Every structure is written in C-alpha cells, then in structure tokens.
Amino acid sequence: MSYLPRKLLQVLGSIFAVATFNFFLFHIIPGDPIRLIARTQKLDPEAVAELRKKFGLDGSIIHQYLVYLKNLAHADLGYSFSLHEGVGSVLLRALGHTALLLTVSTLIVVIIGIAIGVYAGSRQGKKSDSWIVISSLVFWSMPTFWVGMLLVFVFGVWWGGLPISGITTPNAVYSGSLSYMMDIARHLILPTLTLALVDIAFFIMITRTSLIEVMHEDYMLTARGKGLSRKTVVWKHGVRNALLPVMTASALYISALVGGAIQVEVVYSWPGMGLLMYNSVLARDYPVLEACFLVSSIVVLLANFASDVLYRVLDPRVSVAR
Amino acid sequence: MNLLDVRNLCVRYGSEQTGVLAVDTVDLRIGQGEFVGLAGESGCGKTTLAMAIPNLLPEGATVVSGSVTFDGQDITHASEETLNSIRWKEISVIFQGALNALNPVKSVGWQIAEPMLAHDSGLSDKDALARARELLDAVGISKSRSSAYPHEFSGGMRQRVMIAMALACKPKLVIADEPITALDVMTQAQILDLLRSLSSSFDLSLLLISHDLSVLADTCDRVQVMYAGKAVESGSAETIFASADSSESAAHPYTNRLLKSYPNILHERVFIDGIPGYPPDLSLPQTGCRFAARCDQVQSVCRTQEPALIELHTNHFVACHFAEQVSR
Numbered sequence: 001m002s003y004l005p006r007k008l009l010q011v012l013g014s015i016f017a018v019a020t021f022n023f024f025l026f027h028i029i030p031g032d033p034i035r036l037i038a039r040t041q042k043l044d045p046e047a048v049a050e051l052r053k054k055f056g057l058d059g060s061i062i063h064q065y066l067v068y069l070k071n072l073a074h075a076d077l078g079y080s081f082s083l084h085e086g087v088g089s090v091l092l093r094a095l096g097h098t099a100l101l102l103t104v105s106t107l108i109v110v111i112i113g114i115a116i117g118v119y120a121g122s123r124q125g126k127k128s129d130s131w132i133v134i135s136s137l138v139f140w141s142m143p144t145f146w147v148g149m150l151l152v153f154v155f156g157v158w159w160g161g162l163p164i165s166g167i168t169t170p171n172a173v174y175s176g177s178l179s180y181m182m183d184i185a186r187h188l189i190l191p192t193l194t195l196a197l198v199d200i201a202f203f204i205m206i207t208r209t210s211l212i213e214v215m216h217e218d219y220m221l222t223a224r225g226k227g228l229s230r231k232t233v234v235w236k237h238g239v240r241n242a243l244l245p246v247m248t249a250s251a252l253y254i255s256a257l258v259g260g261a262i263q264v265e266v267v268y269s270w271p272g273m274g275l276l277m278y279n280s281v282l283a284r285d286y287p288v289l290e291a292c293f294l295v296s297s298i299v300v301l302l303a304n305f306a307s308d309v310l311y312r313v314l315d316p317r318v319s320v321a322r
Numbered sequence: 323m324n325l326l327d328v329r330n331l332c333v334r335y336g337s338e339q340t341g342v343l344a345v346d347t348v349d350l351r352i353g354q355g356e357f358v359g360l361a362g363e364s365g366c367g368k369t370t371l372a373m374a375i376p377n378l379l380p381e382g383a384t385v386v387s388g389s390v391t392f393d394g395q396d397i398t399h400a401s402e403e404t405l406n407s408i409r410w411k412e413i414s415v416i417f418q419g420a421l422n423a424l425n426p427v428k429s430v431g432w433q434i435a436e437p438m439l440a441h442d443s444g445l446s447d448k449d450a451l452a453r454a455r456e457l458l459d460a461v462g463i464s465k466s467r468s469s470a471y472p473h474e475f476s477g478g479m480r481q482r483v484m485i486a487m488a489l490a491c492k493p494k495l496v497i498a499d500e501p502i503t504a505l506d507v508m509t510q511a512q513i514l515d516l517l518r519s520l521s522s523s524f525d526l527s528l529l530l531i532s533h534d535l536s537v538l539a540d541t542c543d544r545v546q547v548m549y550a551g552k553a554v555e556s557g558s559a560e561t562i563f564a565s566a567d568s569s570e571s572a573a574h575p576y577t578n579r580l581l582k583s584y585p586n587i588l589h590e591r592v593f594i595d596g597i598p599g600y601p602p603d604l605s606l607p608q609t610g611c612r613f614a615a616r617c618d619q620v621q622s623v624c625r626t627q628e629p630a631l632i633e634l635h636t637n638h639f640v641a642c643h644f645a646e647q648v649s650r
Contacts, residue, residue, distance in 0.1 A: 218422035222487075225378050225417070226437040227409030230402070237425055315427055316471040 007308065011301045018297040019072060019290075023065055026286050026293075033057070033081050033284040055081055068290070078287030082280070087291045090276065095295065097167055098265070098272030102257050104188060105195040110250055113200045114243070117207025121242070122234045124212050132204065140201035148194045148267035155190060163187045165269040191268045195261065199253070206249045211242040244315055251307035255300035323394065325494060325527050326352040326375065331388035333370050333379065342604045344370045346551040347388070349631075350529075352495065357521065357528040359538030359559070361580065362548035365601060368531050369418065371548070372497050375529075376413045377405050393494065410437040414488040416498040416517075421480055424472040431455065431468030434487045441491050457486035461516060478509035485517060489524055496521065497529045502537065514541060536584045539563045544637075547577045550601045550612040553631060557638035573640040576613045611643070619644065 034051050035041075052058040056067060056078075071078060077087035120132040139147075156164030163169065167187050174180040214220065215238055223237040262274035269275065273292060280288040312318050328350040334341045345367040352358045360368045373379050375390055377400070389398045397408065414437075417423040425433060434454035439445055455465040461482040463475075472480055481501060488496050498517060502510040518541055521528045532538055538545050539559060546556035555562070555574040563581070564571035572578050579597045599616040602608060611617070614624040623643055631641040 218417060218419060219425040222417055222423045225409055225415045227406040228440055240427055317426060317473050
C-alpha cells in the first residue's frame with residue numbers, strides 16, 4: 001500500500017482506539033454525575049432512575065459503550081449533563097476560541113523562538129548566547145499559571161490597561177466589526193504573552209542545540225569554503241538542516257497545547273477547550289469530556305501526520321528510507 | 323613567481339600558555355600548474371597547514387606568525403570579505419571525507435551551482451545549473467542525475483561530485499585533503515586518475531594531501547613530508563621516490579621509513595616493517611629532532627639539537643643532522 005493511504009488508515013485506527021480508551025477512562029473516575037446534577041442527597045430513587053434514563057446512564061457499561069459508538073458514527077457527540085446543550089455546539093464554540101488563542105501564540109512562539117535559537121546557536125559560547133540560554137531556562141522553569149497570575153497583577157491590576165478575563169468586554173456595544181475585533185485582540189494579549197514567555201524557551205533550546213550540532217558538520221565547512229557569507233552559511237545550509245527536529249517538536253507542541261492551554265484558559269477565563277475540560281471534570285460531564293479528549297487526540301494525530309508528510313518534503317533522505 | 327608562497331607559518335590550537343603548535347615554522351611553495359604532495363601521518367599538521375591557506379581553520383586555531391601569499395597578494399590576515407572573494411573562486415577545497423562534505427538536503431546540481439552564483443552575480447540560475455550538469459558529465463556522472471541528492475550516490479560518486487564542485491569556479495589552486503582515503507582501492511585509482519586529468523585540462527595547481535606516499539608518487543611533481551608539525555623533507559617526486567642507490571634520493575630517515583611502510587605491487591615482496599612508536603606529544607616542549615625517539619639511526623646530537631632545514635641539493639631540502647650519510 002502506498003504511503004498516504006497507509007498512514008491515513010493508521011490515523012483512523014488510532015482514533016478508534018482513543019475513543020474506546022476515553023470512554024472507559026471517564027467512567028472509572030469516581031463520582032456520580034447524577035448526584036452532581038441533582039445537587040442534593042435527598043432525591044427520591046424514581047427521579048434518579050428518570051435522570052439516568054434521560055442521560056443514557058441506565059444500561060450496563062458495555063451497552064453504554066455501544067450506544068456511544070453508534071452515536072459517534074452518526075457524528076452525534078451526545079448531550080451535556082451540566083450545560084444542557086448538545087455537546088457538538090458546545091465543543092465547536094470552545095474549539096474556535098482555543099484555535100484563535102493557539103494560532104496566534106504558536107505563530108509567535110515558533111517564529112520568534114526559531115529566530116532567537118538561530119541567533120544563539122550561531123554564537124555558541126558567546127555572551128549573548130549565555131544570556132539567552134539563562135533567561136530561557138528561567139522562564140521555562142516558571143509554572144504557566146503563576147506567570148499568568150503575575151501578568152494579571154502587573155498589567156491588569158497595577159497598570160490596569162489590559163483586560164484580564166474573557167474574550168470580549170461584557171455588555172460592550174461595538175460601532176462595527178473592526179472595534180469588535182480590536183476588543184478580542186486586546187483580550188488576546190495577556191494569554192498569548194503568558195504562553196509565549198513560558199513556551200518560547202522550548203523552541204529556542206531545540207533550535208539552538210540542533211543548529212550547534214549542524215554547525216560542526218563537514219558540509220558547513222564546505223559552505224564556508226565556497227566563500228559564502230556567514231549569513232548564507234548559517235541560514236541556507238545550517239538552519240535548513242537544523243529545522244528538521246524543530247518541526248517534529250512543533251507538532252508535539254501543538255498537540256500538547258490543545259489540552260495544555262488549560263492553565264492559561266482558566267487563569268484568564270478564556271472560554272476555550274481548556275476551560276471547558278476543567279469545568280467538565282468538576283461536573284463529571286462524561287459526554288463533554290469524551291468529546292474534548294477525542295478532539296484533542298484527533299488534533300495530536302493530525303499534527304503528527306502533517307509533520308510526517310512535511311518531513312518527507314523537507315528531508316529527501318526520508319522518502320527513500322520509507 | 324610562485325602561485326602560493328607560505329613562509330614560516332605557525333598555527334596554534336588553544337591559548338598561548340596551554341596551546342599546541344600544530345604547524346611550526348613551515349614553508350610551502352606551489353608554482354603555477356604544479357602538483358604538490360603533502361605527506362605525513364595523522365596529526366602531523368598537514369590538514370592544518372592546508373586549511374590555513376584559505377583560512378578555514380576551526381575555531382580555536384590561530385595563525386601565530388608567518389605569511390601566506392597567494393598570487394602576489396598577502397592574505398595571511400585578510401578580512402573575511404577578501405577571503406570570501408578568494409575562496410572557491412581562486413582556491414577550492416576537496417574536503418576530507420566527501421561522504422559528509424555534501425549538504426544532505428540539497429540536490430548535487432544545486433550544490434555545484436551555488437559557488438558559481440555566489441561569485442558571479444551576472445550568472446543566471448539556469449546557466450549555472452547547466453554548467454553544473456556539464457561538470458557532472460566531466461567527472462563521469464550522467465547529467466540527468468543533477469537533481470539527485472547526496473545519499474543517492476555511492477562513496478566514489480560523491481567524491482566525483484566533490485571534484486566537480488571544486489572545479490565549478492575554475493580556481494587556480496585546488497587543495498585535495500585525503501580525497502581518496504575512505505574509498506576502496508579500485509575507486510581510489512579511478513578518482514586519482516580523474517583528479518590528475520582534470521587538473522591538467524583545467525590548468526590548475528594542486529595540493530594533494532595524503533598519508534599514503536604511494537598515492538603521491540605518480541600524481542605529484544613535488545612532495546613535502548611533515549612530521550610532528552615540522553617540514554622534514556621536500557623535493558621533486560623523482561628525488562623522493564628514487565631508489566636508494568641512485569645519486570639523489572630521499573635523505574630523511576622518516577621519509578625512508580614512510581616509503582617502506584607501503585608495499586609496492588610492482589616490486590618484490592618485502593617485509594613491511596612500519597615505524598614503531600608514536601609521534602611526540604606537542605603540548606610538551608620539544609628539544610632536538612622530533613623524530614629522534616623513533617629513529618633507528620639516532621645519535622646523541624639528535625636529542626639535544628634541532629636540525630635545520632638545509633638545501634641538500636638544488637630544491638631538495640632536508641632537516642636531519644646526518645642527511646648526507648643516512649643509510650637507507
């Protein structure tokens with residue numbers, strides 16, 4: 001079988017395995033969703049049975065699993081216990097908000113991280129390199145939620161110039177779509193800055209290490225011997241080779257972020273996937289959790305699939321090695 | 323006038339206090355169209371000397387003293403910009419181990435065309451690529467393979483690509499640093515033939531570095547032998563490779579032992595005895611002749627006094643106290 005169909009089949013198989021695993025995982029978590037919906041211990045057994053039936057929690061777990069699979073095949077993700085809304089629409093809304101946050105912060109982190117990493121890597125051992133490494137490690141070692149709270153304090157409370165919660169100003173009236181977008185952009189600044197400050201070190205360090213390794217390769221001496229300028233040697237010959245591992249790291253990073261922006265979304269009340277998952281765990285909202293994890297897994301698989309395909313384009317050696 | 327004139331060159335790795343003089347007061351001259359061989363065992367400083375010419379020394383290595391004059395221009399301490407205009411355009415290098423000297427993610431055609439484009443701003447990409455294909459053809463690789471990547475070639479073919487690349491800008495001097503070391507014997511002979519014929523047809527000078535004297539024997543006009551950072555002997559190939567009973571032949575004991583370290587397939591089978599021992603540790607101060615510890619004809623003066631490089635015959639230089647009576 002040729003490469004693409006075989007790879008796609010692997011992705012589909014993985015998605016099925018993940019869906020199965022997720023289903024059983026959440027039913028193992030202790031706690032009864034019905035109790036949490038009722039918010040009281042004194043509910044008569046008939047009403048409990050009624051609620052169980054309504055949310056499809058009445059059959060055996062195998063029966064529930066089969067129903068889940070059947071619904072999944074019909075693209076029906078179920079009904080949220082806590083939000084009283086179809087999971088599909090809840091998820092879509094949250095996914096949109098997370099996608100906005102992640103696209104902006106990933107672009108910033110990857111582009112600036114690679115640029116700084118190349119700068120440091122091509123000046124290994126110099127003062128500027130040492131400072132970049134030290135400050136990267138300092139930010140890298142800070143907990144994301146703590147940096148978030150620090151920024152809330154400095155920019156939101158002390159200075160007070162930037163919004164610290166939500167995606168839009170509550171009850172705001174907009175003069176047009178431009179002012180609406182500006183409002184969202186202002187709300188994006190602090191969550192993005194938090195993610196960037198902490199995560200940029202990841203890309204700086206990987207790019208730097210990878211470039212340092214490449215700089216010692218024989219073909220770099222060849223490039224220098226050809227009389228090319230230092231900039232050409234570093235970028236055309238060095239970075240082109242050094243970026244291969246960075247690309248794999250980017251795929252891993254995007255995968256980690258889909259669920260990993262939880263801390264930032266909770267600190268800034270950003271109504272995305274992270275916040276949704278956080279609230280759903282508290283409410284034992286199985287359908288939402290299952291759907292969230294399924295979507296996260298699909299993003300992880302797709303990101304890795306994309307990096308695999310891209311790798312074959314960027315590294316001619318891979319296509320032969322299969 | 324010589325094309326290349328290296329005088330009293332000293333290259334040091336590391337700091338002034340703890341560093342090692344890898345090349346210690348060495349001269350090297352290459353005339354227009356001349357093929358010069360540089361021989362010596364690993365670590366004797368031959369690659370360092372060669373890389374000092376276009377100043378491609380690794381970080382931590384510095385030219386301490388001496389001068390490099392190329393085509394009448396002193397380039398010892400030339401700016402990076404000046405050097406970049408000379409590198410590949412005038413002096414190109416066939417690097418040690420071409421297996422890794424080619425960029426794995428660029429097509430070989432592109433890599434051959436790259437220096438042409440860098441040194442000739444008037445050249446179009448298309449013309450450069452066309453010339454790269456001509457060069458591939460000249461080294462015996464089908465033109466159609468210019469879009470292939472290095473990993474798709476065998477070791478010998480990669481070395482051919484490297485040679486094509488070195489000739490791309492029609493340089494005046496090509497430095498070939500152990501160009502055939504990693505190849506099998508059949509391929510070695512082919513690559514050597516190719517290098518020789520192309521160097522003649524491109525009318526260039528060649529500095530061929532090898533630890534194997536027999537490689538230099540039928541390629542070079544002149545041979546210089548190095549030992550522990552010093553030039554110990556230099557002379558015409560006829561002199562160095564002359565049989566011991568001729569009027570003029572290799573005079574330094576080290577050269578003679580080196581000559582005996584390789585079998586000659588045309589002659590009788592002889593015992594290959596090699597040279598026992600190791601070169602001296604250059605991080606320690608040196609007194610006397612550096613070869614004294616391994617020399618089978620050593621005398622007391624050898625251990626205390628360093629022999630000067632003297633002109634034994636016209637253009638035949640030897641650094642040995644007993645150059646005139648060394649028994650071979």
